[in-house]
Amino acid sequence: LMGLGVFGTFAAFTATSANSGNQIDSGTVKVDDDSGTTTELYDLTNQKPGDSTAACLRIKYNGSLNAAVKLYMSAGVTNGADYNLQVERGSGLTTVDGTRSCAGFTSSSVAYDGDLGSFETTYTDGYDGKAGGAAWAQNDTVDYRFTITQNDDATANAHTAVTSSGPHNFTWEARNN
Secondary structure: OOOOOOOOOOOOOOOOOOOOOOOOOOOOOOOOEEOOOOOHHHHHHHHOOOOOEEEEEEEEEOOOOOEEEEEOOOOOOOOHHEEEEEEEEOOOOOOOOOOOOOOEEEEEEEEEEEEEEHHOOOOOOOOOEEEOOOOOOOOOOOEEEEEEEOOOOOOOOOOOOOOOOOOEEHHHHHEEO
């Protein structure tokens, strides 16, 4: 007997589907002084009671994610009760550059008005960038006017030497919601 061999080919039907090009990118949270500079708002000497100086800037939100923006100051102010700081929100600045000119500024609300030494120093307690804490979207802007005033001190011989606030920084911080 002879063995019978069976030879053959087997075929199967197949199909595939691909989801190609997968990628995930994070959104951005970015807030800037729209003048493109980070120069000081004020650097004053020889002030007397009632002397006031105003400086303006425009803050622009450049992030892609909606965010809450707050303003606060670095800690370490000295003699804070000797100075009053008013921060107003508004619009209309016609000169947005390092000169800090307030030309065209129109106030819409007050973010802070009080002793420099009482200005908040953390994001959590900071002042809302927009009135009522409204969210910022990409390309939103708000103009601000900072007015610093030397307070009066009627104490005899209280100013026989220079008093200073010491250096301090204002910080704008954005956090997405």
